[in-house]
Amino acid sequence: MTTMQATSESVLRDPARVRTVNRLTVLWVLTGFTLLLILGLAGLLMRAMQSGILGNAALTWFYPILTLHGIGMVALVALVPLAGCWYIFAQRVPMSTRLWAVCYGATVLAVVLVLVSTLIGKFGTGWTFLYPLPYNSTGAWEVWSFVPFLLAVTIVVLVVLAIDIEFLWRGIRKYGSIGRMYGLEFLADPHPADDGRPRTDLATIAMTTTALTWIPAALLGAVLVVLELIQVFVPGFSISALLAKNLTFFAGHMLVNVGLYMAAALLYVILPVYAKRPWRVARYVVIGWLATTVALWFAFYHHLYQDFAQPDATQVIGQVFSYVSAFPALLVTLFGGVMLVWRSGIRWSTAPIFLYMGMAGWAIGGTGAILDSTAGINQFMHNTLWVAGHFHGIMAMGVMMFFLGTLYYAYPVLTGRALSERIGHAAAAFIGVGGWTVVLVFFLSGVVSEPRRYAVQLPGTEWLALVGMLGAVLVAIGGLLIAGDLIRSVRRPVSSPTEPERQPGPAPAPA
């Protein structure tokens, strides 16, 4: 072992640093969970408004709440898996705890900014702030409320960007090159011989993919933010609506996708701990992630299928790469995860239950997505609640289930305080049944052509919103059960983790 490696190993094991890393991670996880709970209740509130039981409140409040819920959840989908990945890499390379603390502070500021924008300013464009709606509210909000919103978006963009850049920089120093982080050597030789240098692993490959795709998206997203800010202050200024929409979805689609793929990295690390089987890099895995890297650049065109002024070529390209992006998900991560569990004799404690539910959510939500990413089908489903069905499937029943699985795995490890398995199982049942009710009602509403983002549902379909609301009540019960257990756990004795399943830190990288 070289001196440099020896030094960095001792830095990583420094007790003060370990404590800071653990505390920061617990802080992120608990903040994320709290926001998830509050934003989930905002979702419940929206379904209540759409069902008509809250009367005219829907007319004033639906769109600000929609915007709050949407941007908040999208930020969670990106930042919570990022926090998990940060922890994983902080075990391997000296990720800066100071930078990460600054990111946390900035994120708290972003939360405040979004609350000011939506609840005080009543900003209500939906999270995508489609140009030029922010400047044309017909009196519902004033343009100033767009400024805190844009600043909050900027913060989220920069937090992910900063950690991605740090990750790449430290990763290159550890692994030697971006190619080694991707595991390109597996392409030439499926079983590369040990050459004494650190070898990549699944989480590193996933994280490298997200970093390389997020950097260009963040830059183009920043261009959009600047152009939009100029128009706030220079009212005569304007840009092309079609260009703005392309930029919005290049960055927006990328943001939720990097969140999903960072969540996959968490799955790669945590599921093997419970299945007690190794999840190794192989050639097809590397190929899959390379395909994902490319697909991510072009799949976003599926958001513009109904913009016929867009060149026909990009419409077809959008469909090709949307289909391509399904392959790695289905063949590498979901197939791999399911095989890891199959006949492993896994003990179904709460953490693997949530992880497994997350894989199902990704697969089933993804099926709805692939159908809708077919341009000829999108003609009939675009901007109906079908869309809400597919992304709640992937994000709420996928990424957020990975998050809850991570929480049940990491919280006891990091704090030494146990969580109740009985409550965990009950919560998983409530969240599973309630969550799928919410999602399936969205899909069904899409089949009957209910538009998305309607504060008031089409006549005769309010009952669907009501059923969705009841599903959301079940989810809320599950969420509150977990919250109560987390609060009670503070009084439980701190024990050092002894269970083999609960060893701190990620599973060791495969040799």
Added chain:
Amino acid sequence: MPAQWMVGIAFVILGGALAAGFVWIALDARTEEWDGVYKRAGLLRRRWFVGLLAFAVVAFAVSMTWLPYQFVRAAQLPGQPLAVAVTGQQYAFNLDTQCLPTDKPVEFSVTSKDVTHGFAIYSPDGHIVGQTQAMPGYTNVLRVSLPTPGTYILRCDELCGPGHPFMQRQITVGSCGGSAGACGASACG
């Protein structure tokens, strides 16, 4: 059958198969050595890949005939269409006609005065039969045929401000102004 139902049925079949697979695997309580599972998984993955690829290629090829764009629709719906200009604005659709024919294609040229709107055509039984975006500065051309007469509703399906869910308009297909007879080329210009 409305297109949406077929999509729904496809989803129930594919999503249901996936859900059943997940449940079946979770409930399989037998245990097996990883090395053996890993080898079998590799074989299965290769088959799964080939099957998925074949399915995707066929689905892709077929789906190209469903494209709503002019280069496909002009060939599928030939003949001189009735041209209709549509301008969206917060919160109304302006059209230069009130009545559409059943016996020839209709070609909507859709744009917007202010923000981006959606332009979705709802059939009398309440399903979207075609749509495009109404975007300021651009004109989107949507060619459709509307063989079923009745009262259709045009609805905005792109969030355009607080009045969004109320942005709609009725339009008659098939018989103009209550007068008898199908709406032919001359009656509905």
